[in-house]
Amino acid sequence: MDILIEFFAKGLMTMLMIAMPCVLTAAGIGLVVGILQAVTQVQEQTIAAAPKIFSVFLVIVILGSGYIKLLSNLFTEGAVIAFDVVPKEDSFVLPAGYYNYTKPFIDEMKTDMKKDMTPMAHILNNVAHPQENAQKDRFNFIRNGATNVPTPSLAERKKIMENKR
8 A cells, every 4th residue: 555655645746847957947938927927017918828838838849759758657657566566465465266155246236127128217216115116126136146257165165365464
């Protein structure tokens, strides 16, 4: 978890390193243009906006390759953390054979709704009698004993528990 917090902080610092030169350039140009407008008493908005846009564009062109290097280093480090560091931590990853003994989640979410009804139509059609429908719906979600999911044997359970440690 500390690695993820550290990576998040690194991402925030990268964001600041990319944004700060552009923001400081726009603020400096805005200050200079504001002083010149106050001296000459010309209060036109486009006079202030055009130099800011041009200067920020110039900063991005000059420092763009450095920004690309910063972002690619951050992406590379994120990929290393995601694919090399996190899978080796037991608390973040399921055991390798986890799905051998469980069903996919999609099969568990199926209900007995009519084929031509959307879920919202099913709810709206069953609003009139909530007690009866609650009793019916309770039985729709009960699992039957005939599942195609094999249960692990005692030796397999022991192996699974050893892999979790």
